Amino acid sequence: MRTSLGANTLCGRASRPSIRPANALRSTVVLRAAVPDIIRNSKKDDLLFARTPTGGEWLHVAEDGGDTLTARWKGQVLRFTATSAVWDAERIGSYPPADGLLAQAFPELQPKLAGGELHDHAGAAPAGIAGATRVYSLAELEAAAAADASLWCDGTVPGAPEKTPLQALTLTAGELVSLMQGKRGIVIVQLWNGFDPSRGQPLYEPWVAQLLEAALGTEGVRGVTSVAPGGVGLTAVLYADKEPWNAWGPHLASFGCQANAVAGSPYYKLLVGRILGYREEAVHGYVRALGGGLTPALIAQVDADLKRLSKAKPKLPWNKEQNSRGKKKEAGAGAGAGASKGAGAPGGKARGGRR
Known part of the structure; x- marks a missing residue:
């Protein structure tokens, strides 16, 4: 029986557990050093765990270290300056900017940024840090995905080991890297989490x-905003333009699919899992674990609906021809109003019914 998506029903993968930085260090091989050394030797896109007077915080290094350290923390750009044993923090900006590429590509995000709702959600920034540990880097993540992207492409099969806190923290980043490497055809990213703010903002x-x-600056990638029913969530849907x-x-955007919310019916759980390219074992296990309802008739219905949307079969890597040509589109191409409306889809709009 066909039913409409309810006003309180969201669609996507299950919400991730809250990440506690202190726990993450227990399962991560780390490099320890004194605060001045670790800060001065930090490189752009390093991931640090910093000790603060109230506990600990993750810091994403925005610029190579020196006499000061510039880092990103929950939507804020902070500059740390050494005074004595403590490095004092000063807020010098916010990210992403309200007039930047993401706001242009996903216009529904712009009011959240301009009004401060998204930036202010994190609360007060740490006043300073007393120590730091280098944990990981973007270059290491990219190399790991190039070698074996299964963690970011296959989904979670029943009985698989639980992800480490560091793996969970960097899961979305790994999925985006895998998309740009051609190993995934679609990735969904939560831009605004208004349905469970206590879990923080995945952005x-x-x-x-x-x-x-x-x-958005990669040749062959397009983006569209998916707005949750009632406007309680915004998700970016990034997809290969093939x-x-x-x-x-x-x-996915046509029915308000959200990256960090559980789909509202067995049909949508199965449909979204199939579209995201997860292994059949992972998708079927997910549906069975969250209420069941997986039947041969349901599987046949999803197969038929996907074929109505497109008769083409997914072929990865989707950018094989582009890699052989060595072409890359100008940064920002594919963003803007056209990207928000899903430009690049056959006929300029989504096809297929809702369940």
Whole structure:
């Protein structure tokens, strides 16, 4: 039976557990050094765990270290300056900017940035740090995805080991890297989480904002905003501008699919998992674990609906021809109003019914 998506029903992968930085260090091999050394030796896109008077915080290094350290923290840009044993913090800006590429590509995000609702959500920045540990870097993540992207492409099969806190923290970044490497055809990223603010804003996870911008500047990648029913969430749908993904991506946006919310019915759980390219074992296990309802008739219905959207079969890497040509589009191409409306989909709009 066909039903409309309810006003309180959201669609996407399950919300991730809250990440506690102190726990993450227990499962991560780290490099320890005195505060002045670790800060002066930090490189752009390093991930640090900093000790603060109230506990600890993740810092994404925005510029190579020196006498001061510039880092991103939950939507704020902070500059740390050595005074004595403590490095004092000063807020010098916010990210992403309200007039930047992401606001242009996803216009529904702009009011959240301009009004301060998204930036201010994180609360007060740390007043200073007393120590820091280098944990990881974007270059290491990119190398890991190039070697084996299964962590960011396959989904979670039943019985798989739980992700480490560091893996969970950098999951979205790894998915975006995998998309740009051609190993995924679609990625969804939560731009605004208004349905469960206590879990924080995924847009502020390490490297996510800059990788979203990089993806929009990658030849063959398009973006569209997916607005949750009632406006309680915004998700970016990034997809390869080839069939079937340029039909499937806008279709996700047509029913308000959200990256960090659980789909509201077995149909949508199965549909979204299939579109995102997860392994069949992972998708079916996910549906069974969250209420069941997986039947041969449902599987056949989803197959038929996907074929109505596009008869093309997914072929990865989707950018094989582009890699052989060595071409790359100008940064920002594909963003703007056209990207927000799902330009690039056959016929300029999503096709297929809702369940």
